[in-house]
Amino acid sequence: MQPVIEVQDLTRVYYAGTVPVPALRGVSFTVEPGEFVAIMGPSGSGKSSLMNILGCLDTPSSGSYRLEGREISSLSDDQRAAIRNRRIGFVFQTFNLLPRLTALQNVELPMQYAGVPRSRRTALAKEALASVGLSGRLHHRPNQLSGGQAQRVAIARALVNDPAIVLADEPTGNLDTRSGEEIMAIFQSLHRRGKTIVLVTHEPDIARHGQRILHFRDGLLVQDERVAQPVDARDVLERLTEPAAPVNAEGVSAAR
Amino acid sequence: MNLWEAVRTALNSLSANKFRSFLTMLGVIIGVGSVVAMTSIGEGASSQVTAQISTLGSNLLTVSPGRTRGLPGMAFGSRGAANLLTYRHYTLLQAAGLPGISATLAEASSRAVLRFGKANTTTTVVGTTPSYPSMRDFPVALGRFFSNYDLERMTRVVVLGNTVAQDLFGDARPALGQVIRVGNVDFTVIGVMEPKALGGRDLGDQVFVPLTTAEKRLTGSQYVQSITVQATSPAMTSLVADELNRFFLLQLKDPEKFTVTNQQDILDTIQGVTGTLTLLLAGITGISLLVGGIGIMNIMLVSVTERTREIGIRKAVGARRRDVLIQFMVESATLSLLGGLVGLAGGAAASRIIARFSGWATVLSVQAVVAALVVSIGVGLFFGIYPAQRASRLDPIEALRYE
Numbered sequence: 308m309q310p311v312i313e314v315q316d317l318t319r320v321y322y323a324g325t326v327p328v329p330a331l332r333g334v335s336f337t338v339e340p341g342e343f344v345a346i347m348g349p350s351g352s353g354k355s356s357l358m359n360i361l362g363c364l365d366t367p368s369s370g371s372y373r374l375e376g377r378e379i380s381s382l383s384d385d386q387r388a389a390i391r392n393r394r395i396g397f398v399f400q401t402f403n404l405l406p407r408l409t410a411l412q413n414v415e416l417p418m419q420y421a422g423v424p425r426s427r428r429t430a431l432a433k434e435a436l437a438s439v440g441l442s443g444r445l446h447h448r449p450n451q452l453s454g455g456q457a458q459r460v461a462i463a464r465a466l467v468n469d470p471a472i473v474l475a476d477e478p479t480g481n482l483d484t485r486s487g488e489e490i491m492a493i494f495q496s497l498h499r500r501g502k503t504i505v506l507v508t509h510e511p512d513i514a515r516h517g518q519r520i521l522h523f524r525d526g527l528l529v530q531d532e533r534v535a536q537p538v539d540a541r542d543v544l545e546r547l548t549e550p551a552a553p554v555n556a557e558g559v560s561a562a563r
Numbered sequence: 564m565n566l567w568e569a570v571r572t573a574l575n576s577l578s579a580n581k582f583r584s585f586l587t588m589l590g591v592i593i594g595v596g597s598v599v600a601m602t603s604i605g606e607g608a609s610s611q612v613t614a615q616i617s618t619l620g621s622n623l624l625t626v627s628p629g630r631t632r633g634l635p636g637m638a639f640g641s642r643g644a645a646n647l648l649t650y651r652h653y654t655l656l657q658a659a660g661l662p663g664i665s666a667t668l669a670e671a672s673s674r675a676v677l678r679f680g681k682a683n684t685t686t687t688v689v690g691t692t693p694s695y696p697s698m699r700d701f702p703v704a705l706g707r708f709f710s711n712y713d714l715e716r717m718t719r720v721v722v723l724g725n726t727v728a729q730d731l732f733g734d735a736r737p738a739l740g741q742v743i744r745v746g747n748v749d750f751t752v753i754g755v756m757e758p759k760a761l762g763g764r765d766l767g768d769q770v771f772v773p774l775t776t777a778e779k780r781l782t783g784s785q786y787v788q789s790i791t792v793q794a795t796s797p798a799m800t801s802l803v804a805d806e807l808n809r810f811f812l813l814q815l816k817d818p819e820k821f822t823v824t825n826q827q828d829i830l831d832t833i834q835g836v837t838g839t840l841t842l843l844l845a846g847i848t849g850i851s852l853l854v855g856g857i858g859i860m861n862i863m864l865v866s867v868t869e870r871t872r873e874i875g876i877r878k879a880v881g882a883r884r885r886d887v888l889i890q891f892m893v894e895s896a897t898l899s900l901l902g903g904l905v906g907l908a909g910g911a912a913a914s915r916i917i918a919r920f921s922g923w924a925t926v927l928s929v930q931a932v933v934a935a936l937v938v939s940i941g942v943g944l945f946f947g948i949y950p951a952q953r954a955s956r957l958d959p960i961e962a963l964r965y966e
Contacts, residue, residue, distance in 0.1 A: 359960050362879075364959045364963075384883070384884060385883045385884060388878065388881055388882065388883040389881065389883070391878075391879060391880065391881050392880065392881020392882075397879050397880070399963070403875075403876045403879070403963065404876075405876060407575060416877070416880050420880065420882050420883070421881065464880065
């Protein structure tokens, strides 16, 4: 089967004035359909640069990036916007919902740019919100939602155009352990339903929810690790609800 | 995204900062409001002046003695001797039977005291000829105007203006057939004119006697102040003007001794002047539209900076440059159009109020309304271009990182 993501000798160089600062120094890997991949590394490892390129927000300095077999590096701004719109779903650490729109309107936003007719848009958005358990919060504004709820709205928004990959950049970074684990449970259920998920994090316990971890350091892919026994968020949540279980279990230490 | 959705989005964003949006609109409100008020007042004034001149009669050409300076027909500053035209010229002109002339009129007015019993009044006595009522569009209400017979026989008959009739006779007594003293001469009242006013001047405050009678019995002067002819149609007026020039040059031997003015020239001049004034006022107030537009640009630039993150989010979920461009252009156009609508309402109200207090008729033309709205949308679009381009060119990564 054709890989969803195919990255070959990817580099990205920024310039501080005239001084070149390499952020990615030749990275190659592939992601197959239905994989749940975590990208890990400390700050400055190049994982954000990689994320921007994978999300078609940025273009590589050299090398090739194929999304569903299509070369991205040579596309125009507007073509990349169309790919972001239809083939990529973003989930950000800071949620990035529009504060003046309701949950429903936020989820409708990508479909607005895709030109989906209004009635169909609303129906699809409601469906997506229901799938993340927010049917009761359709007309709430982001500031009327908890962090976990806001992130679920963001996930609904990411899914609504049925993208090829969901790119999540530190999606649990602004959440408490429990909400974070709930978000991971949603990602895992998406994965079970066949979605391809790429998740960037610097927390090993979050990374262990995936099947595979790509370790980055200094702009290079240093280790491609298969996770034998991914953490199941449902188990962790169950343990969190047990009354007399202070900080000791492995799932809880994920709270940093 | 279709246009209607873009407008809804724009209204939503604008309502986030209602007071700021209002202040931004103020420039356009004042600009459009004053343009609308000015043009409606200007057009009203112009149509009123035109209407007033038409009440003097139509297709008229006037021959006056001496040379007039300044605007054609505006008889300020006549130079040279005034005593050049006489009743003889009138009769000669009638006898000449020039083509294109349907009627001729001579006038010489003076002031006199009128007496009837104990009542008396000082008024203008116009010595004129029988065609006066029809040429001046000033009909007789009661009785009759004097005839050519009266003119030839120098009969002592008088036709009163309605105000004079009121002053001398009141409501109770009929004026017709009464004998009044004009100066020291007795005249029989044979008619009373309809009420008429011209630009606030009461034309009822004068009386009319045959020109010949006035010469012989009242003023003792043979000179007339003007001879007026009526052309058969507006198209004939310039031809008639040429004929009059030729005729009077032959009679008076000197082009400096008389002036022929065409009523149409006066009308054109006045309309030209009011048109220019209206344009000038509209132009000056149009500058405030420019200022308003700059205000919109300024606020839109602030708005783009404030909403950098929103732009980043929109771009991340798939907004193209064009989508962002349109969003901000529609926003500034909406802002400006709302301002235009409010300004239009304000300007219309202002012109109504001015109309009520000044007594001028004001005209709010459809063209002015359409122009005001088109211009305000245009201002919004034009001054929205630069901020919208700034927004559309933002780098999504930078924009998402913006705090």
